[in-house]
Amino acid sequence: MSYMEKNLVAGENIIYQAGMSRAVLIGPAIFAGIGAIIDIIILMVILIGPANPGEFIAIAVVTLICGLPLLSKYVKYRTTEYVVTNKRIVLAKGWINKTTFDISLKKCDGVTYKRTLGGKIFNYADVALSSTGDRLMIFSSVANPEEFKNQIHAAISF
Secondary structure, three states: OOHHHHOOOOOOOEEEEEOEOHHHHHHHHHHHHHHHHHHHHHHHHHHHOOOOHHHHHHHHHHHHHHHHHHHHHHHHHHOOEEEEEOOEEEEEEOOOOOEEEEEEHHHEEEEEEEOOHHHHHHOEEEEEEEEOOOEEEEEEEEEOHHHHHHHHHHHHHO
16 A cells, blocks of 8 residues: 555546656666676676675675665665545655655646656656645656646646
């Protein structure tokens, strides 16, 4: 059960739920892969010659430096929710420190999205939602942004 499913107000129903695109994991995964290759090279050096404690420390350091960005981005990917309900539009993100932003459908003025070349290839974009009072809410790296935008428009006009 997602965070939003647990925190709906009375009479509120989820119309559409989106998340971040898996494409956000590509860069960190490549970086982690390079780290794994460096680790393998260090291991080969250890197997060829006498083992040096510094080489094992080097493996641990390379693994941490290259693996942490992937782990961090994965946690962000898994803990970010973009939800359209019959009453509001909600962005919920975070694992330990949960942060939520929401805009009432009645106060929503417009929806735009910005898609890069990578976003066009992997079907994701940053979606911006404006509301009365000059408030702007950015949904980062939304998977299938056109559908998300259409669902928002359908909920607003309902």
